[in-house]
Amino acid sequence: MIAALEGVCVDYGGRRALGPFDFQLAAGEIVALVGPSGCGKSTALRLLAGLEAPGAGTVRRAAGRGETAVVFQAPTLCPWRGAAANVALPLELAGTPARERGARAVAALAHVGLAGAERAKPAQLSGGMAMRVALARALVTSPKALLLDEPFAALDEITRRALADDVLALWAQRAPGIVFVTHNVEEAVYMAGRVVVMTPGPGRLAGEIAIAGPAPRPPGFRTSAGFRAAAEQVSDLLARAMARGA
Protein backbone atom coordinates (compact mmCIF):
# COMPACT_ATOMS: atom_id res chain seq x y z
CA MET A 1 0.00 0.00 0.00
CA ILE A 2 1.34 3.45 -0.95
CA ALA A 3 -1.63 5.61 -0.09
CA ALA A 4 -5.13 4.99 1.19
CA LEU A 5 -8.31 6.86 2.07
CA GLU A 6 -10.41 5.34 4.87
CA GLY A 7 -13.95 6.66 5.25
CA VAL A 8 -12.91 10.19 4.30
CA CYS A 9 -15.43 13.02 4.01
CA VAL A 10 -14.80 16.53 2.68
CA ASP A 11 -17.29 19.41 2.98
CA TYR A 12 -17.08 22.69 1.09
CA GLY A 13 -19.15 25.52 2.54
CA GLY A 14 -21.46 23.19 4.46
CA ARG A 15 -22.11 20.95 1.46
CA ARG A 16 -20.63 17.48 1.27
CA ALA A 17 -18.36 17.20 -1.77
CA LEU A 18 -16.86 13.78 -1.14
CA GLY A 19 -17.54 10.73 0.96
CA PRO A 20 -17.66 8.69 2.88
CA PHE A 21 -15.12 7.22 0.47
CA ASP A 22 -12.56 4.40 0.70
CA PHE A 23 -9.66 3.95 -1.66
CA GLN A 24 -6.36 2.10 -1.78
CA LEU A 25 -3.37 2.45 -4.08
CA ALA A 26 -0.97 -0.52 -4.13
CA ALA A 27 2.64 -0.23 -5.26
CA GLY A 28 3.05 -0.30 -9.02
CA GLU A 29 -0.63 -0.36 -9.99
CA ILE A 30 -2.50 2.10 -12.19
CA VAL A 31 -5.96 3.10 -10.97
CA ALA A 32 -8.34 5.39 -12.84
CA LEU A 33 -10.87 7.46 -10.88
CA VAL A 34 -13.84 8.08 -13.16
CA GLY A 35 -16.88 10.17 -12.41
CA PRO A 36 -18.99 13.12 -13.60
CA SER A 37 -17.61 16.63 -13.04
CA GLY A 38 -18.04 17.82 -9.48
CA CYS A 39 -18.00 14.31 -8.00
CA GLY A 40 -14.98 15.09 -5.83
CA LYS A 41 -12.45 13.01 -7.74
CA SER A 42 -9.93 15.86 -7.83
CA THR A 43 -10.57 16.35 -4.10
CA ALA A 44 -9.77 12.66 -3.54
CA LEU A 45 -6.52 13.19 -5.45
CA ARG A 46 -5.58 16.20 -3.32
CA LEU A 47 -6.24 14.14 -0.18
CA LEU A 48 -3.92 11.41 -1.50
CA ALA A 49 -1.28 14.04 -2.23
CA GLY A 50 -1.60 15.49 1.28
CA LEU A 51 -2.53 18.90 -0.15
CA GLU A 52 -5.80 18.91 1.76
CA ALA A 53 -7.02 17.36 5.03
CA PRO A 54 -10.32 15.47 5.24
CA GLY A 55 -13.15 16.66 7.49
CA ALA A 56 -13.56 13.09 8.73
CA GLY A 57 -11.81 9.78 8.15
CA THR A 58 -8.13 8.94 7.74
CA VAL A 59 -5.59 9.45 4.97
CA ARG A 60 -2.65 7.04 5.05
CA ARG A 61 0.44 7.87 3.04
CA ALA A 62 3.53 5.68 2.94
CA ALA A 63 5.37 8.06 0.62
CA GLY A 64 7.56 10.73 2.24
CA ARG A 65 8.31 14.28 1.11
CA GLY A 66 9.15 14.38 -2.59
CA GLU A 67 7.94 10.81 -3.16
CA THR A 68 4.49 11.89 -4.29
CA ALA A 69 4.18 13.80 -7.55
CA VAL A 70 1.11 15.51 -9.00
CA VAL A 71 0.38 16.52 -12.59
CA PHE A 72 -2.45 19.02 -12.87
CA GLN A 73 -4.95 19.64 -15.64
CA ALA A 74 -2.82 22.52 -16.97
CA PRO A 75 0.96 22.09 -17.31
CA THR A 76 1.41 24.52 -14.36
CA LEU A 77 4.95 25.52 -15.33
CA CYS A 78 6.76 28.65 -14.15
CA PRO A 79 6.59 30.92 -17.24
CA TRP A 80 9.91 32.59 -16.33
CA ARG A 81 11.87 29.33 -16.18
CA GLY A 82 13.19 27.30 -19.11
CA ALA A 83 12.05 23.69 -19.51
CA ALA A 84 15.05 22.18 -17.69
CA ALA A 85 14.79 24.71 -14.84
CA ASN A 86 11.09 23.87 -14.49
CA VAL A 87 11.87 20.16 -14.33
CA ALA A 88 14.62 20.79 -11.76
CA LEU A 89 12.30 22.75 -9.44
CA PRO A 90 11.35 19.85 -7.08
CA LEU A 91 15.05 19.02 -6.67
CA GLU A 92 15.88 22.69 -6.09
CA LEU A 93 13.26 22.93 -3.34
CA ALA A 94 14.72 19.79 -1.72
CA GLY A 95 18.22 21.33 -1.73
CA THR A 96 19.83 19.03 -4.30
CA PRO A 97 23.20 20.46 -5.50
CA ALA A 98 22.95 22.46 -8.74
CA ARG A 99 25.10 20.18 -10.89
CA GLU A 100 23.22 17.03 -9.92
CA ARG A 101 19.78 18.53 -10.40
CA GLY A 102 20.79 19.93 -13.80
CA ALA A 103 21.90 16.50 -14.98
CA ARG A 104 18.77 14.81 -13.63
CA ALA A 105 16.50 17.42 -15.21
CA VAL A 106 18.15 16.98 -18.62
CA ALA A 107 17.81 13.20 -18.30
CA ALA A 108 14.13 13.46 -17.30
CA LEU A 109 13.44 15.73 -20.28
CA ALA A 110 15.16 13.27 -22.62
CA HIS A 111 12.96 10.55 -21.11
CA VAL A 112 9.76 12.27 -22.20
CA GLY A 113 11.20 12.93 -25.68
CA LEU A 114 12.18 16.56 -25.18
CA ALA A 115 15.95 16.38 -25.52
CA GLY A 116 17.17 19.68 -26.98
CA ALA A 117 14.30 21.74 -25.54
CA GLU A 118 16.07 22.39 -22.21
CA ARG A 119 16.18 26.17 -22.56
CA ALA A 120 12.75 26.71 -24.14
CA LYS A 121 10.35 28.81 -22.04
CA PRO A 122 6.78 27.47 -21.56
CA ALA A 123 5.37 30.11 -23.94
CA GLN A 124 7.53 28.63 -26.70
CA LEU A 125 6.19 25.08 -26.19
CA SER A 126 3.04 23.51 -27.65
CA GLY A 127 0.36 22.26 -25.24
CA GLY A 128 1.54 18.66 -25.60
CA MET A 129 5.19 19.58 -25.10
CA ALA A 130 4.35 21.66 -22.01
CA MET A 131 2.45 18.66 -20.58
CA ARG A 132 5.52 16.49 -21.24
CA VAL A 133 7.65 18.97 -19.30
CA ALA A 134 5.16 18.74 -16.41
CA LEU A 135 5.41 14.94 -16.61
CA ALA A 136 9.22 15.12 -16.56
CA ARG A 137 9.04 17.40 -13.51
CA ALA A 138 6.77 14.86 -11.77
CA LEU A 139 9.14 11.99 -12.57
CA VAL A 140 12.45 13.74 -11.78
CA THR A 141 12.22 12.80 -8.09
CA SER A 142 11.48 9.13 -8.97
CA PRO A 143 8.21 9.24 -6.99
CA LYS A 144 6.49 6.19 -5.47
CA ALA A 145 3.09 7.69 -6.24
CA LEU A 146 2.19 9.65 -9.36
CA LEU A 147 -1.16 11.46 -9.20
CA LEU A 148 -2.58 12.72 -12.48
CA ASP A 149 -5.53 15.14 -12.35
CA GLU A 150 -7.13 15.06 -15.81
CA PRO A 151 -3.73 15.79 -17.31
CA PHE A 152 -4.78 15.42 -20.96
CA ALA A 153 -8.16 17.18 -20.77
CA ALA A 154 -6.94 20.30 -22.57
CA LEU A 155 -5.14 18.46 -25.39
CA ASP A 156 -6.31 17.31 -28.81
CA GLU A 157 -7.15 13.63 -29.39
CA ILE A 158 -3.91 12.68 -31.20
CA THR A 159 -1.69 14.33 -28.57
CA ARG A 160 -3.63 12.80 -25.68
CA ARG A 161 -3.32 9.30 -27.16
CA ALA A 162 0.42 9.77 -27.67
CA LEU A 163 0.82 11.04 -24.10
CA ALA A 164 -1.23 8.14 -22.70
CA ASP A 165 1.21 5.72 -24.35
CA ASP A 166 4.14 7.77 -23.03
CA VAL A 167 2.83 7.58 -19.48
CA LEU A 168 2.41 3.79 -19.78
CA ALA A 169 5.94 3.45 -21.20
CA LEU A 170 7.37 5.49 -18.31
CA TRP A 171 5.34 3.42 -15.86
CA ALA A 172 6.80 0.21 -17.36
CA GLN A 173 10.32 1.44 -16.53
CA ARG A 174 9.85 2.70 -12.99
CA ALA A 175 6.48 1.27 -11.91
CA PRO A 176 5.24 4.06 -9.61
CA GLY A 177 1.71 3.66 -8.30
CA ILE A 178 -0.45 5.87 -10.53
CA VAL A 179 -3.83 7.40 -9.77
CA PHE A 180 -5.40 8.89 -12.85
CA VAL A 181 -8.45 11.15 -12.58
CA THR A 182 -10.55 11.51 -15.73
CA HIS A 183 -14.10 11.84 -16.99
CA ASN A 184 -13.20 10.04 -20.20
CA VAL A 185 -14.23 6.36 -19.97
CA GLU A 186 -12.09 5.12 -22.86
CA GLU A 187 -9.01 6.87 -21.53
CA ALA A 188 -9.60 5.32 -18.10
CA VAL A 189 -9.94 1.80 -19.51
CA TYR A 190 -6.90 2.28 -21.75
CA MET A 191 -4.64 3.55 -18.99
CA ALA A 192 -5.68 1.67 -15.88
CA GLY A 193 -5.51 -1.87 -14.50
CA ARG A 194 -8.44 -0.97 -12.28
CA VAL A 195 -11.19 1.59 -12.85
CA VAL A 196 -12.97 3.07 -9.84
CA VAL A 197 -16.31 4.69 -10.74
CA MET A 198 -17.68 7.45 -8.51
CA THR A 199 -21.21 8.80 -8.02
CA PRO A 200 -22.11 12.46 -8.63
CA GLY A 201 -21.58 14.80 -5.63
CA PRO A 202 -21.16 13.84 -2.92
CA GLY A 203 -18.67 11.42 -4.48
CA ARG A 204 -18.95 7.85 -3.27
CA LEU A 205 -17.87 4.52 -4.66
CA ALA A 206 -20.28 3.39 -7.41
CA GLY A 207 -18.29 0.32 -8.38
CA GLU A 208 -14.94 -0.99 -9.45
CA ILE A 209 -13.89 -2.86 -12.60
CA ALA A 210 -10.59 -4.68 -13.18
CA ILE A 211 -9.25 -4.30 -16.72
CA ALA A 212 -7.47 -7.38 -18.11
CA GLY A 213 -4.76 -7.02 -20.75
CA PRO A 214 -1.05 -6.39 -21.09
CA ALA A 215 0.52 -3.11 -20.05
CA PRO A 216 1.82 -1.06 -21.78
CA ARG A 217 -1.03 -1.58 -24.24
CA PRO A 218 -0.22 -3.30 -27.55
CA PRO A 219 -1.16 -1.52 -30.82
CA GLY A 220 -4.82 -1.92 -31.66
CA PHE A 221 -5.81 -2.50 -28.03
CA ARG A 222 -8.63 0.04 -28.37
CA THR A 223 -10.35 -2.16 -30.96
CA SER A 224 -10.02 -5.42 -29.01
CA ALA A 225 -13.16 -7.12 -27.70
CA GLY A 226 -11.86 -7.02 -24.10
CA PHE A 227 -11.34 -3.24 -24.27
CA ARG A 228 -14.81 -2.64 -25.77
CA ALA A 229 -16.50 -4.83 -23.18
CA ALA A 230 -14.69 -3.13 -20.28
CA ALA A 231 -15.54 0.31 -21.65
CA GLU A 232 -19.22 -0.71 -21.92
CA GLN A 233 -19.16 -1.99 -18.35
CA VAL A 234 -17.66 1.24 -17.01
CA SER A 235 -20.15 3.34 -19.04
CA ASP A 236 -23.06 1.30 -17.66
CA LEU A 237 -21.86 1.69 -14.10
CA LEU A 238 -21.39 5.44 -14.63
CA ALA A 239 -24.86 5.81 -16.22
CA ARG A 240 -26.50 3.94 -13.32
CA ALA A 241 -24.62 6.07 -10.77
CA MET A 242 -25.73 9.26 -12.55
CA ALA A 243 -29.35 8.06 -12.74
CA ARG A 244 -29.36 7.37 -9.00
CA GLY A 245 -27.79 10.73 -8.29
CA ALA A 246 -30.25 12.67 -10.46
Added chain:
Amino acid sequence: MRRFGAALAPGALIAALLIAWEAACRALAIPTYRLPPPSAVAAALAGNAPLLVASAWNTFSMAMVALALASAVACVVAMGVALSRSLERAVRPLAVALQVTPVVALAPLIQIWAGIDHPRAAVVALTGVVAFFPIYSGAVSGLAAADPDLERLFDLYGASPLQRLFKLRIPSAVPFLLEGHKVAVGLALVGAVVAEFAAGSGGSQGLAWRILEAGNRLQTAKMIAALVVLAVMGGALHAAFSVLEARALARWRGR
Protein backbone atom coordinates in the same frame (compact mmCIF):
# COMPACT_ATOMS: atom_id res chain seq x y z
CA MET B 1 3.27 54.42 -47.75
CA ARG B 2 0.48 54.02 -45.20
CA ARG B 3 3.02 53.69 -42.38
CA PHE B 4 4.74 56.80 -43.62
CA GLY B 5 1.40 58.61 -43.53
CA ALA B 6 0.70 57.35 -40.00
CA ALA B 7 4.04 58.73 -38.84
CA LEU B 8 3.37 62.02 -40.62
CA ALA B 9 -0.17 62.64 -39.34
CA PRO B 10 0.66 63.85 -35.78
CA GLY B 11 3.42 66.08 -37.14
CA ALA B 12 1.04 67.58 -39.70
CA LEU B 13 -1.57 68.32 -37.02
CA ILE B 14 1.00 70.03 -34.78
CA ALA B 15 2.29 72.10 -37.71
CA ALA B 16 -1.25 73.16 -38.67
CA LEU B 17 -2.05 74.18 -35.07
CA LEU B 18 1.20 76.16 -34.79
CA ILE B 19 0.52 77.98 -38.05
CA ALA B 20 -3.05 78.84 -36.96
CA TRP B 21 -1.73 80.04 -33.57
CA GLU B 22 0.96 82.22 -35.18
CA ALA B 23 -1.51 83.67 -37.70
CA ALA B 24 -4.12 84.40 -35.02
CA CYS B 25 -1.56 86.19 -32.80
CA ARG B 26 -0.50 88.41 -35.69
CA ALA B 27 -3.96 89.06 -37.14
CA LEU B 28 -5.56 89.88 -33.76
CA ALA B 29 -2.49 91.73 -32.43
CA ILE B 30 -2.63 89.88 -29.09
CA PRO B 31 -0.12 91.30 -26.59
CA THR B 32 2.79 88.86 -26.14
CA TYR B 33 2.52 88.84 -22.32
CA ARG B 34 -0.98 87.37 -22.74
CA LEU B 35 -0.35 84.91 -25.58
CA PRO B 36 3.03 84.90 -27.30
CA PRO B 37 3.14 83.46 -30.85
CA PRO B 38 5.01 80.16 -31.41
CA SER B 39 7.89 82.09 -32.95
CA ALA B 40 8.39 83.95 -29.64
CA VAL B 41 8.20 80.65 -27.73
CA ALA B 42 10.82 79.19 -30.08
CA ALA B 43 13.02 82.21 -29.49
CA ALA B 44 12.59 81.83 -25.72
CA LEU B 45 13.46 78.12 -26.04
CA ALA B 46 16.62 78.90 -27.99
CA GLY B 47 17.60 81.86 -25.84
CA ASN B 48 17.18 80.03 -22.53
CA ALA B 49 18.30 76.60 -23.72
CA PRO B 50 21.15 76.07 -21.20
CA LEU B 51 18.98 77.20 -18.25
CA LEU B 52 16.00 75.11 -19.38
CA VAL B 53 18.13 72.00 -19.90
CA ALA B 54 19.72 72.43 -16.46
CA SER B 55 16.26 72.89 -14.90
CA ALA B 56 14.92 69.85 -16.77
CA TRP B 57 17.84 67.83 -15.44
CA ASN B 58 17.00 68.98 -11.89
CA THR B 59 13.35 68.00 -12.24
CA PHE B 60 14.33 64.70 -13.86
CA SER B 61 16.91 63.84 -11.22
CA MET B 62 14.56 64.68 -8.34
CA ALA B 63 11.83 62.54 -9.92
CA MET B 64 14.21 59.61 -10.48
CA VAL B 65 15.67 59.72 -6.95
CA ALA B 66 12.12 59.80 -5.58
CA LEU B 67 11.14 56.90 -7.86
CA ALA B 68 14.10 54.81 -6.70
CA LEU B 69 13.33 55.49 -3.03
CA ALA B 70 9.60 54.81 -3.50
CA SER B 71 10.39 51.59 -5.37
CA ALA B 72 12.75 50.33 -2.66
CA VAL B 73 10.35 51.10 0.20
CA ALA B 74 7.27 49.80 -1.68
CA CYS B 75 8.96 46.50 -2.63
CA VAL B 76 10.31 45.84 0.87
CA VAL B 77 6.95 46.58 2.50
CA ALA B 78 5.11 44.47 -0.11
CA MET B 79 7.43 41.53 0.56
CA GLY B 80 6.86 41.77 4.29
CA VAL B 81 3.14 41.92 3.65
CA ALA B 82 3.37 38.86 1.38
CA LEU B 83 4.98 36.85 4.19
CA SER B 84 2.46 37.75 6.87
CA ARG B 85 -1.27 38.16 6.47
CA SER B 86 -1.73 40.11 9.72
CA LEU B 87 0.94 42.57 8.58
CA GLU B 88 -1.02 43.03 5.36
CA ARG B 89 -4.18 43.86 7.32
CA ALA B 90 -2.22 46.29 9.47
CA VAL B 91 -0.60 48.11 6.55
CA ARG B 92 -3.60 48.35 4.20
CA PRO B 93 -5.48 51.32 5.77
CA LEU B 94 -2.23 53.28 6.11
CA ALA B 95 -1.34 52.70 2.47
CA VAL B 96 -4.81 53.77 1.36
CA ALA B 97 -4.68 56.87 3.59
CA LEU B 98 -1.35 57.79 2.02
CA GLN B 99 -2.84 57.35 -1.45
CA VAL B 100 -6.00 59.43 -0.95
CA THR B 101 -4.29 62.33 0.84
CA PRO B 102 -3.52 65.09 -1.71
CA VAL B 103 0.27 65.62 -1.84
CA VAL B 104 -0.13 69.37 -1.90
CA ALA B 105 -1.65 69.18 1.57
CA LEU B 106 1.43 67.38 2.89
CA ALA B 107 3.79 69.97 1.43
CA PRO B 108 3.97 72.50 4.33
CA LEU B 109 4.56 69.69 6.81
CA ILE B 110 7.31 68.10 4.78
CA GLN B 111 8.85 71.52 4.26
CA ILE B 112 9.15 71.87 8.05
CA TRP B 113 10.70 68.41 8.36
CA ALA B 114 13.12 68.87 5.47
CA GLY B 115 14.04 72.34 6.65
CA ILE B 116 13.78 75.50 4.60
CA ASP B 117 17.38 75.03 3.44
CA HIS B 118 16.67 71.68 1.78
CA PRO B 119 13.96 72.32 -0.83
CA ARG B 120 15.26 69.41 -2.97
CA ALA B 121 14.77 66.98 -0.10
CA ALA B 122 11.20 68.21 0.35
CA VAL B 123 10.44 67.81 -3.37
CA VAL B 124 11.97 64.31 -3.42
CA ALA B 125 9.97 63.27 -0.34
CA LEU B 126 6.67 64.52 -1.76
CA THR B 127 7.34 62.97 -5.16
CA GLY B 128 8.21 59.69 -3.45
CA VAL B 129 4.83 59.68 -1.71
CA VAL B 130 3.14 60.07 -5.11
CA ALA B 131 5.21 57.33 -6.78
CA PHE B 132 4.88 54.89 -3.87
CA PHE B 133 1.32 53.73 -4.34
CA PRO B 134 1.28 52.34 -7.92
CA ILE B 135 4.45 50.37 -7.20
CA TYR B 136 3.18 49.12 -3.85
CA SER B 137 -0.24 48.05 -5.13
CA GLY B 138 1.36 46.40 -8.18
CA ALA B 139 3.78 44.53 -5.94
CA VAL B 140 1.06 43.40 -3.51
CA SER B 141 -1.29 42.15 -6.21
CA GLY B 142 1.64 40.61 -8.12
CA LEU B 143 2.91 38.76 -5.06
CA ALA B 144 -0.58 37.32 -4.53
CA ALA B 145 -1.10 36.44 -8.20
CA ALA B 146 0.91 33.21 -8.39
CA ASP B 147 -0.86 30.28 -10.08
CA PRO B 148 -2.73 28.41 -7.28
CA ASP B 149 -1.68 25.06 -8.76
CA LEU B 150 1.96 26.20 -8.60
CA GLU B 151 1.32 27.12 -4.95
CA ARG B 152 0.06 23.54 -4.44
CA LEU B 153 3.17 22.21 -6.13
CA PHE B 154 5.31 24.19 -3.67
CA ASP B 155 3.18 22.74 -0.82
CA LEU B 156 3.70 19.25 -2.20
CA TYR B 157 7.48 19.56 -2.21
CA GLY B 158 7.51 21.19 1.24
CA ALA B 159 8.88 24.58 0.17
CA SER B 160 9.88 26.96 2.99
CA PRO B 161 8.24 30.42 3.19
CA LEU B 162 11.42 32.04 1.85
CA GLN B 163 11.69 29.56 -1.04
CA ARG B 164 8.07 30.32 -1.86
CA LEU B 165 8.73 34.07 -1.79
CA PHE B 166 11.89 34.03 -3.90
CA LYS B 167 11.16 31.17 -6.30
CA LEU B 168 7.43 31.68 -6.81
CA ARG B 169 5.89 34.92 -5.54
CA ILE B 170 8.54 37.43 -6.65
CA PRO B 171 9.02 35.95 -10.15
CA SER B 172 5.22 35.79 -10.57
CA ALA B 173 5.01 39.47 -9.61
CA VAL B 174 7.43 40.67 -12.30
CA PRO B 175 4.79 41.72 -14.90
CA PHE B 176 2.83 43.57 -12.18
CA LEU B 177 5.98 45.28 -10.91
CA LEU B 178 6.92 46.43 -14.41
CA GLU B 179 3.45 47.87 -14.96
CA GLY B 180 3.50 49.56 -11.54
CA HIS B 181 6.85 51.19 -12.26
CA LYS B 182 5.68 52.40 -15.66
CA VAL B 183 2.67 54.13 -14.06
CA ALA B 184 4.87 55.46 -11.25
CA VAL B 185 7.32 57.11 -13.68
CA GLY B 186 4.56 59.25 -15.17
CA LEU B 187 3.21 60.11 -11.74
CA ALA B 188 6.68 60.91 -10.41
CA LEU B 189 7.15 63.60 -13.04
CA VAL B 190 3.74 65.11 -12.25
CA GLY B 191 4.56 64.78 -8.55
CA ALA B 192 7.93 66.49 -8.95
CA VAL B 193 6.31 69.51 -10.63
CA VAL B 194 3.44 69.79 -8.13
CA ALA B 195 5.84 69.30 -5.21
CA GLU B 196 8.10 72.05 -6.49
CA PHE B 197 5.15 74.42 -6.84
CA ALA B 198 4.13 73.63 -3.28
CA ALA B 199 7.43 73.10 -1.46
CA GLY B 200 10.18 74.24 -3.80
CA SER B 201 12.13 77.44 -3.67
CA GLY B 202 14.99 78.99 -5.62
CA GLY B 203 17.06 76.17 -4.20
CA SER B 204 15.33 73.39 -6.09
CA GLN B 205 15.78 74.99 -9.54
CA GLY B 206 13.52 72.61 -11.47
CA LEU B 207 11.23 73.33 -14.42
CA ALA B 208 8.33 74.18 -12.11
CA TRP B 209 10.47 76.89 -10.55
CA ARG B 210 11.27 78.24 -14.05
CA ILE B 211 7.52 78.45 -14.77
CA LEU B 212 6.78 80.29 -11.49
CA GLU B 213 9.72 82.65 -11.98
CA ALA B 214 8.84 83.48 -15.60
CA GLY B 215 5.16 83.89 -14.63
CA ASN B 216 6.02 86.41 -11.89
CA ARG B 217 7.95 88.44 -14.48
CA LEU B 218 5.19 88.10 -17.10
CA GLN B 219 7.68 86.33 -19.43
CA THR B 220 4.89 84.25 -20.91
CA ALA B 221 6.95 82.89 -23.83
CA LYS B 222 9.50 81.49 -21.36
CA MET B 223 6.70 79.88 -19.33
CA ILE B 224 5.44 78.10 -22.42
CA ALA B 225 8.99 77.14 -23.38
CA ALA B 226 9.41 75.45 -19.98
CA LEU B 227 6.07 73.67 -20.52
CA VAL B 228 7.27 72.40 -23.91
CA VAL B 229 10.44 71.02 -22.34
CA LEU B 230 8.33 69.35 -19.64
CA ALA B 231 6.03 67.74 -22.22
CA VAL B 232 8.95 66.49 -24.33
CA MET B 233 10.65 65.07 -21.24
CA GLY B 234 7.45 63.34 -20.07
CA GLY B 235 6.90 61.84 -23.51
CA ALA B 236 10.49 60.61 -23.78
CA LEU B 237 10.37 59.12 -20.27
CA HIS B 238 7.10 57.32 -20.96
CA ALA B 239 8.40 55.96 -24.27
CA ALA B 240 11.67 54.81 -22.68
CA PHE B 241 9.89 52.96 -19.87
CA SER B 242 7.39 51.39 -22.28
CA VAL B 243 10.26 49.96 -24.33
CA LEU B 244 12.01 48.82 -21.16
CA GLU B 245 8.83 47.13 -19.90
CA ALA B 246 8.21 45.36 -23.22
CA ARG B 247 11.83 44.12 -23.38
CA ALA B 248 11.84 42.89 -19.79
CA LEU B 249 8.49 41.16 -20.24
CA ALA B 250 9.65 39.47 -23.45
CA ARG B 251 12.70 38.21 -21.60
CA TRP B 252 10.61 37.04 -18.63
CA ARG B 253 8.27 34.90 -20.70
CA GLY B 254 10.70 34.06 -23.51
CA ARG B 255 9.01 35.72 -26.46
